[in-house]
Amino acid sequence: MGDADAPGAFTLEAQDGAARAGRWRLPHGVVHTPAFMPVGTRGTVKAVAGYELEALGAEIVLANAYHLYLRPGHELIRRLGGLHRFMDWQRPILTDSGGYQVFSLARINEVTDEGVRFQSHIDGSSHFITPELVMEIETALGADVIMAFDECPPGRADREISARAVERTQRWLERCAARFDELAAEGPAQVLLPVIQGGTDLDLRSQSLARARTVRDWAGFGIGGLSVGEPRERTYATLEGLAGELPVDGVRYLMGVGYPPDLLEAVRLGYDVFDCVAPTRNGRNGTAFTASGPVNVKLAAWRDDASPIEPGCGCWACGRFTRAYLRHLFMAGELLGLRALSIHNLYFLTDLMRGARSAIRSGRFEAWAEGWLARYGLSEETR
Amino acid sequence: MGDADAPGAFTLEAQDGAARAGRWRLPHGVVHTPAFMPVGTRGTVKAVAGYELEALGAEIVLANAYHLYLRPGHELIRRLGGLHRFMDWQRPILTDSGGYQVFSLARINEVTDEGVRFQSHIDGSSHFITPELVMEIETALGADVIMAFDECPPGRADREISARAVERTQRWLERCAARFDELAAEGPAQVLLPVIQGGTDLDLRSQSLARARTVRDWAGFGIGGLSVGEPRERTYATLEGLAGELPVDGVRYLMGVGYPPDLLEAVRLGYDVFDCVAPTRNGRNGTAFTASGPVNVKLAAWRDDASPIEPGCGCWACGRFTRAYLRHLFMAGELLGLRALSIHNLYFLTDLMRGARSAIRSGRFEAWAEGWLARYGLSEETR
Numbered sequence: 001m002g003d004a005d006a007p008g009a010f011t012l013e014a015q016d017g018a019a020r021a022g023r024w025r026l027p028h029g030v031v032h033t034p035a036f037m038p039v040g041t042r043g044t045v046k047a048v049a050g051y052e053l054e055a056l057g058a059e060i061v062l063a064n065a066y067h068l069y070l071r072p073g074h075e076l077i078r079r080l081g082g083l084h085r086f087m088d089w090q091r092p093i094l095t096d097s098g099g100y101q102v103f104s105l106a107r108i109n110e111v112t113d114e115g116v117r118f119q120s121h122i123d124g125s126s127h128f129i130t131p132e133l134v135m136e137i138e139t140a141l142g143a144d145v146i147m148a149f150d151e152c153p154p155g156r157a158d159r160e161i162s163a164r165a166v167e168r169t170q171r172w173l174e175r176c177a178a179r180f181d182e183l184a185a186e187g188p189a190q191v192l193l194p195v196i197q198g199g200t201d202l203d204l205r206s207q208s209l210a211r212a213r214t215v216r217d218w219a220g221f222g223i224g225g226l227s228v229g230e231p232r233e234r235t236y237a238t239l240e241g242l243a244g245e246l247p248v249d250g251v252r253y254l255m256g257v258g259y260p261p262d263l264l265e266a267v268r269l270g271y272d273v274f275d276c277v278a279p280t281r282n283g284r285n286g287t288a289f290t291a292s293g294p295v296n297v298k299l300a301a302w303r304d305d306a307s308p309i310e311p312g313c314g315c316w317a318c319g320r321f322t323r324a325y326l327r328h329l330f331m332a333g334e335l336l337g338l339r340a341l342s343i344h345n346l347y348f349l350t351d352l353m354r355g356a357r358s359a360i361r362s363g364r365f366e367a368w369a370e371g372w373l374a375r376y377g378l379s380e381e382t383r
Numbered sequence: 384m385g386d387a388d389a390p391g392a393f394t395l396e397a398q399d400g401a402a403r404a405g406r407w408r409l410p411h412g413v414v415h416t417p418a419f420m421p422v423g424t425r426g427t428v429k430a431v432a433g434y435e436l437e438a439l440g441a442e443i444v445l446a447n448a449y450h451l452y453l454r455p456g457h458e459l460i461r462r463l464g465g466l467h468r469f470m471d472w473q474r475p476i477l478t479d480s481g482g483y484q485v486f487s488l489a490r491i492n493e494v495t496d497e498g499v500r501f502q503s504h505i506d507g508s509s510h511f512i513t514p515e516l517v518m519e520i521e522t523a524l525g526a527d528v529i530m531a532f533d534e535c536p537p538g539r540a541d542r543e544i545s546a547r548a549v550e551r552t553q554r555w556l557e558r559c560a561a562r563f564d565e566l567a568a569e570g571p572a573q574v575l576l577p578v579i580q581g582g583t584d585l586d587l588r589s590q591s592l593a594r595a596r597t598v599r600d601w602a603g604f605g606i607g608g609l610s611v612g613e614p615r616e617r618t619y620a621t622l623e624g625l626a627g628e629l630p631v632d633g634v635r636y637l638m639g640v641g642y643p644p645d646l647l648e649a650v651r652l653g654y655d656v657f658d659c660v661a662p663t664r665n666g667r668n669g670t671a672f673t674a675s676g677p678v679n680v681k682l683a684a685w686r687d688d689a690s691p692i693e694p695g696c697g698c699w700a701c702g703r704f705t706r707a708y709l710r711h712l713f714m715a716g717e718l719l720g721l722r723a724l725s726i727h728n729l730y731f732l733t734d735l736m737r738g739a740r741s742a743i744r745s746g747r748f749e750a751w752a753e754g755w756l757a758r759y760g761l762s763e764e765t766r
Contacts (some may be wrong), residue, residue, distance in 0.1 A: 044717045044719045046718055046719075048719075048720065049544065050703075072711040072714070076707065080687075080689050086705070086708050088708075089709065304459060304462065306463050306464075318473040324469075325463075327455075328455040331427045335427075336427045336429075336431075337719060339432070
């Protein structure tokens with residue numbers, strides 16, 4: 001940290017209460033924060049093409065090392081010129097290590113300090129993943145930002161399990177760092193970030209953070225293991241406590257958070273970047289995000305409605321399609337509907353982050369967020 | 384016919400043997416022929432957006448009156464400003480009457496001279512469609528070109544059934560014309576075309592054509608009831624015989640034909656416009672059209688292949704994605720793959736028609752088509 005031109009450098013531009021606006025410099029471009037990262041797990045943001053992501057203002061997308069390791073294979077992607085070339089996306093990419101996916105999707109046979117033995121959720125094939133292998137996968141993929149391999153326990157795990165995960169995550173981080181240094185010498189410029197674990201126990205979180213910082217000066221921190229089933233108040237309390245200990249000059253990536261109220265709360269508490277499948281998954285299920293809350297496009301009220309999803313919205317779908325047409329596409333099971341709603345929802349969150357950034361820079365974040373949330377909460381009653 | 388500026392006017396620009404190059408003037412623009420029409424049955428070309436159709440060079444798309452009548456309803460589309468506005472497509476549209484769909488998709492309860500009583504293939508609801516109702520549906524939709532309601536017997540129907548279908552199609556055409564004239568006075572500019580039936584019996588085809596021409600001077604003719612299961616040589620023989628009787632100054636729309644060799648043969652015989660679900664359906668099934676024949680993108684040979692589907696192809700997908708990436712998208716079941724292959728296949732046919740047009744205009748159609756077909760036939764042996 002310190003050198004504002006180094007890859008991964010985070011420059012704090014404005015602070016409003018704890019909320020932060022910043023610039024995150026990465027090898028493929030600058031990310032203006034707060035920022036939402038669309039999720040392209042398997043090297044494609046579902047139903048959306050790269051130029052549509054650019055057009056809606058996405059500055060970075062996320063892909064998943066675990067999924068791409070299993071299919072089509074990281075060495076294949078390396079041979080084809082890396083993930084940017086493979087998926088036709090020239091802006092920054094962040095790869096998640098797959099810690100969360102290994103523990104949530106695969107059938108695990110054995111977890112030891114050495115690594116995790118598991119069976120693929122795709123074809124049942126047997127694999128042994130170590131921190132070193134994860135670094136080999138992520139450097140082969142060539143994303144701008146790569147996450148260290150962590151152990152991610154379930155959201156309601158007890159303290160003992162969480163403490164053990166922190167221990168193991170730390171030992172794995174040290175091995176990730178060592179292997180990354182060996183690999184980084186020959187590969188493209190990449191930024192490795194540690195993942196902080198510890199469940200909703202603030203002591204454990206502090207410990208996880210403090211120990212990660214003994215390894216080296218990191219360009220930022222991923223906060224893992226939240227939004228995985230624990231009560232929301234405990235998530236917020238943990239985030240608030242942890243924020244006070246995180247260094248000011250590093251990016252803070254809260255992993256897996258993406259519902260609008262959660263995003264605003266996390267921004268308020270001082271977190272910078274986020275990812276979640278919510279906008280695309282909801283879009284494919286026919287739920288559109290609107291300023292007054294989520295709406296099901298199959299609603300009878302939309303049958304004859306000539307307005308766009310959200311009047312005034314600048315997204316591709318709202319510029320072209322009526323609610324009636326989108327409803328028709330979903331009723332008929334037409335693919336264009338999945339794309340239109342995915343783009344709208346991604347635009348919605350990207351635009352929400354732009355709004356937050358602007359409010360922070362002008363010192364009116366609290367009032368802006370309060371107004372936004374009050375309007376958003378209306379949906380359950382009015383629709 | 385005669386007035387080159389009238390809606391629906393077809394201007395023959397060049398002829399090479401029987402093959403024709405022309406301009407078809409429609410209310411929303413000019414279609415350069417030979418032309419392939421992408422099929423947007425329910426008001427959307429599956430997986431492809433309007434601006435992508437424009438970019439690949441489509442000058443007209445087809446939609447289906449039967450499908451849109453059942454869902455979302457033609458009156459709804461009229462209230463929302465018509466089909467062009469509904470589906471965000473400002474170039475010409477042709478609506479098929481749904482004759483073929485009624486006879487192939489619906490559960491038919493009764494066919495009389497008055498009309499067809501059937502049950503919806505969507506929800507089993509009961510409907511009675513008459514030629515007059517079809518005109519009401521198609522004028523409500525507001526396409527540039529609308530097809531008369533016809534009876535379409537199966538491809539191997541015997542002469543008696545075909546003869547009866549010709550009779551009924553003729554009586555229905557008279558009623559369509561009468562109702563269209565009443566409705567046309569108030570609606571947008573539209574061109575009504577008759578459908579010629581008669582199976583593969585040239586006498587019946589001649590009869591159907593001659594009788595249709597007694598109703599009025601048509602701007603062109605739809606040729607229905609071919610490519611519906613009859614032997615291909617009989618299709619070609621019928622098309623060849625009928626072409627000699629069709630007026631030179633009217634457009635000739637061969638309905639439902641779209642596989643590359645069939646398209647070239649039909650162009651050679653003097654037909655101008657075509658439609659088929661083949662490019663989009665094949666695309667969604669993972670088959671890519673290439674100059675050396677159709678290819679399954681899941682082929683193991685594509686696993687590591689850094690080239691585009693078709694080297695030199697100008698389509699959106701070939702400009703961005705490798706075969707390896709497209710294969711990955713299909714193996715993983717990702718939606719972007721459906722879009723990419725649909726666009727490629729539509730571009731392929733659009734480009735094939737552009738090539739045919741250019742060859743006709745320079746008087747070298749036969750040699751060009753022969754070379755094209757020789758290369759296309761290679762695929763079965765070489766892949």
